[in-house]
Amino acid sequence: MATDTQGEIVNKVKQSDKLVTVDLQKYYDDTQRIGLDLKQFLFKGLILKEKDFREQLEEYDWEQYKDQYVCVYCSTDAILSKWAFMLVGKHLTPYAKEVFKAQPDEIIHELYTRKLESVDWSQYADKFVILKGCSDDERPVPDSVYLYATQKLIPHVKKLMYGEACSNVPVYRG
Structure with a gap:
């Protein structure tokens, strides 16, 4: 001074x-970020059964993700094909602001x-x-x-x- x-x-x-x-x-x-753990759609949280996976995705309430950043990940050691994430993205696209393959803080x-x-x-x-x-x-x-x-x-x-x-x-x- x-x-x-x-x-x-x-x-x-x-x-x-x-x-x-x-x-x-x-x-x-400030857009809300929310995580979507794919283990909930897997058999015993580890195995992707295509028919069951597709059915669960069809029945899931995707509107809850409206105008949010959705971070898709799997918290288990399941091996998931790229198409599994693509299917989730297909369902999220009409609702989410944007979809990421990551944890919300990432x-x-x-x-x-x-x-x-x-x-x-x-x-x-x-x-x-x-x-x-x-x-x-x-x-x-x-x-x-x-x-x-x-x-x-x-x-x-x-x-x-x-x-x-x-x-x-x-x-x-x-």
């Missing part, structure tokens, strides 16, 4: 147009990078950029997203830091 000519305290960090804080949480996708990186792809990273040219370090549990930012943002920022920034303006860790200086 510094004082101006009238003795008032001036926050030069806030006045600086070269210092920019980027909060990656604002790129979080798609966070993908959802972030989709939004970050549209960022004009050149807006940070010759700036001192801080990637905000604190995130809440409701909108987690995985390490992989910080890595992605770092790769996008380095060609443009004068300096890249992690944390907060008052306490940061230098990462890169161009």
Whole structure:
């Protein structure tokens, strides 16, 4: 902090147009993610019997997945053919926002990078950029997203830091 000519305290960090804080949480996708474990459609949770599998899929309530990201996986060691996932996808497509072959927490990186792809990273040219370090549990930012943002920022920034303006860790200086 510094004082101006009238003795008032001036926050030069806030006045600086070269210092920019980027909060990656604002790129979080709030669409609900839900998992669909295929073991419920398998004989003893392990064996895919095609006729039974198809019948169960026909009778299943797919509307419960309306406008959600659905993550299809199998929690057992069952060996499933690609067509099994395709059949599930056929049923989910009219309802789900999108279908993934993954656990729900495994798609966070993908959802972030989709939004970050549209960022004009050149807006940070010759700036001192801080990637905000604190995130809440409701909108987690995985390490992989910080890595992605770092790769996008380095060609443009004068300096890249992690944390907060008052306490940061230098990462890169161009």
